[in-house]
Structures are given as C-alpha cells and as structure tokens.
Amino acid sequence: MHRVPIRLENVGIAVRDLDAAIAFFTDLGLTLLGRDTVNGEWTDTAVGLDGNHARVAMLQTPDGGGRLELFQHISPDPIETEPTRPNEIGMHRVAFSVDDIDEALEVAARHGCHPLRGVATYQDVYRLTYLRGPSGIIVMLAQELNRG
Numbered sequence: 001m002h003r004v005p006i007r008l009e010n011v012g013i014a015v016r017d018l019d020a021a022i023a024f025f026t027d028l029g030l031t032l033l034g035r036d037t038v039n040g041e042w043t044d045t046a047v048g049l050d051g052n053h054a055r056v057a058m059l060q061t062p063d064g065g066g067r068l069e070l071f072q073h074i075s076p077d078p079i080e081t082e083p084t085r086p087n088e089i090g091m092h093r094v095a096f097s098v099d100d101i102d103e104a105l106e107v108a109a110r111h112g113c114h115p116l117r118g119v120a121t122y123q124d125v126y127r128l129t130y131l132r133g134p135s136g137i138i139v140m141l142a143q144e145l146n147r148g
Helices: 018-028 041-047 101-110
Strands: 011-014 031-039 053-060 067-075 093-097 120-122 126-132 138-144
Touching (some): 101 126, 101 138
Parallel strands (some): 011 067
Antiparallel strands (some): 053 067
16 A cells, blocks of 8 residues: 655644644743744635635744644624634544643743642653633643653
C-alpha cells in the first residue's frame, strides 16, 4: 500500500480575542511567528466560507515541533457556542508538555485560567490537568515525572 507523505502543519483554533489568546500562549512559552489579516477569493476557497475575513497569528512551541494558528473572524460574524466538554466528539483540546506544571498553572492563572478540577498524577509518570483557556479552549498541561 502506498502512503502519502504527511506531516502535521498546525492546529487551528478560532478565538474570540486574538490578542488575549496570543498573550496566554506566549506567556506559556510559545513564540509568536507572525500575524496577518486574510481575506479574498483565495481564503474563501481554501476555508470554504464565503466572505472569509480574519485576523490570524501563528505560534510555535520552543522545540519547533508544534504550531498553533489562532484566528479571530471579522466576517462572517463569529458564532458563539457553548464551550466544548472533554467528552464531546470532535476536536476539543490542545496538549502541551511542560517542565513545571505548577509554574505553568501560575501563568495560566494570571490570565484567569484554572484547572477544570485539579492536577492528577497518572501512574507516577505524569502530573496533568485540563484547564479552560482563552475563548473556552481546553488546554491540557502535562509534566513528565522522574525525567532525567
């Protein structure tokens, strides 16, 4: 069987406030690679949405292996929905490995973002938590224990 060469480019997340989302993710340690405003026939075609006009930002993890594309729609009007719950079908969270989960949670708290329930330990291998980030995004933070 022939396999198509493939690699993950980025994860796109629609946000209510682009500047607030950038501040949250850069404070967690991601790097802002660039910002732009996009519209026109090419973006209508690519996205499949007539009149697509959005502010976008690309962020990257410090190791260069992961990217987030955040976008705030100008038109058509953004549609508010209930925040995704962890058991809903479909894409619902973005996960990050951190060196110190307590420090990462302090950063998140400065943005008004707190764990949904608390920090759990999985088989003495990871400490991890889900928190509600900007625009209701579920963000998982995981710290590998006994790394060394």
